[in-house]
Amino acid sequence: MPAKGKHRRPKSQRVTRAAAVASAGGAALALPLIGATGAHAATDSAATDAKTYTVKAGDTLSKIAEAQHVDGGWKKLYDGNKDVVGADAGVIKPGMKLALDGAAATTTASTASTADYVKPVDGSIGTPYHSNGSMWSSGYHTGTDFVVPTGTAIKAVGAGTVVSAGMDGAYGNEVVIQHADGRYSQYAHMSSLGVSAGQTVTAGQQIGLSGATGNVTGPHLHFEIRTSPSYGSDVDPLAYLREHGVSI
Numbered sequence: 001m002p003a004k005g006k007h008r009r010p011k012s013q014r015v016t017r018a019a020a021v022a023s024a025g026g027a028a029l030a031l032p033l034i035g036a037t038g039a040h041a042a043t044d045s046a047a048t049d050a051k052t053y054t055v056k057a058g059d060t061l062s063k064i065a066e067a068q069h070v071d072g073g074w075k076k077l078y079d080g081n082k083d084v085v086g087a088d089a090g091v092i093k094p095g096m097k098l099a100l101d102g103a104a105a106t107t108t109a110s111t112a113s114t115a116d117y118v119k120p121v122d123g124s125i126g127t128p129y130h131s132n133g134s135m136w137s138s139g140y141h142t143g144t145d146f147v148v149p150t151g152t153a154i155k156a157v158g159a160g161t162v163v164s165a166g167m168d169g170a171y172g173n174e175v176v177i178q179h180a181d182g183r184y185s186q187y188a189h190m191s192s193l194g195v196s197a198g199q200t201v202t203a204g205q206q207i208g209l210s211g212a213t214g215n216v217t218g219p220h221l222h223f224e225i226r227t228s229p230s231y232g233s234d235v236d237p238l239a240y241l242r243e244h245g246v247s248i
C-alpha cells in the first residue's frame with residue numbers, strides 16, 4: 001500500500017479523498033432525517049426509489065415480509081414502521097403504507113461515519129519515532145521523519161483546527177493542528193506554509209510544502225502526534241495513524 005501511494009500523483013489522490021469525504025458527509029447529513037420520528041415519511045419523500053407497500057385486507061407483517069423479501073423479516077419491517085403500525089405488531093389495517101427498506105437505509109448510513117485519516121505526505125520513512133541520539137534535546141526522536149524532496153505537498157492527517165503556523169526554532173516552518181479527539185499533529189521543516197492559525201482543515205488538505213528549514217541535515221518532513229500543542233507530549237505517530245485506519 002505505501003509503495004502504491006508513493007507513485008500515485010498527489011492530485012489524483014486528493015480527488016479521491018475529497019470524494020470519500022463528500023460521500024461520508026452525505027451519509028452523515030442523511031442520519032438526522034432517518035433518526036427523526038417521521039422515519040418512513042422522510043425516506044419516502046427523500047428517496048424516490050424507496051420501496052413502500054400498501055397494506056391489503058388479510059395481510060400480516062410476516063406475510064408482507066416474506067412476499068416482499070424484507071431482510072430481517074417481519075420484526076425488521078415492524079421496527080421500521082412502528083409509528084405507522086402502532087404498538088401492536090399483530091394489527092395492521094388496509095391502506096397503511098409501510099416502508100420496506102427504511103430500516104436497511106438506517107443501517108447503511110450509520111456504518112459510513114468512520115473518521116477519515118491520511119498520511120501526512122507520500123514518502124518513505126526515514127528516522128523512526130523514539131530513535132536514540134544526542135542530536136535531539138529530549139535524548140530521543142519525538143516524531144517520525146518522511147524522506148521527501150523540498151516542495152512536496154504536506155497534508156493534514158485528519159480534520160481539525162490549525163493551532164499555530166509559523167517559524168519555531170529548530171523545527172523551522174511548522175504547523176500544529178488540533179484534532180477532534182484532542183490529539184495534535186505537528187509538521188516541521190516546511191519550505192512554505194499554506195495555512196494560518198485558527199483555520200479549519202479537512203483530512204488530506206494541503207497545508208504547505210516540505211522543506212529543510214530549521215535544524216536539519218537535508219529536506220524531510222518531521223511529523224509528530226502530541227497530547228498537547230507543546231513539545232514533549234509526543235506519542236507514537238505511526239501507531240496513531242494506524243489506529244485511524246491509515247496503512248503505513
Ligand SMILES: [Zn+2]
Nearest residue numbers: 143144145222
Ligand atoms: Zn525528525
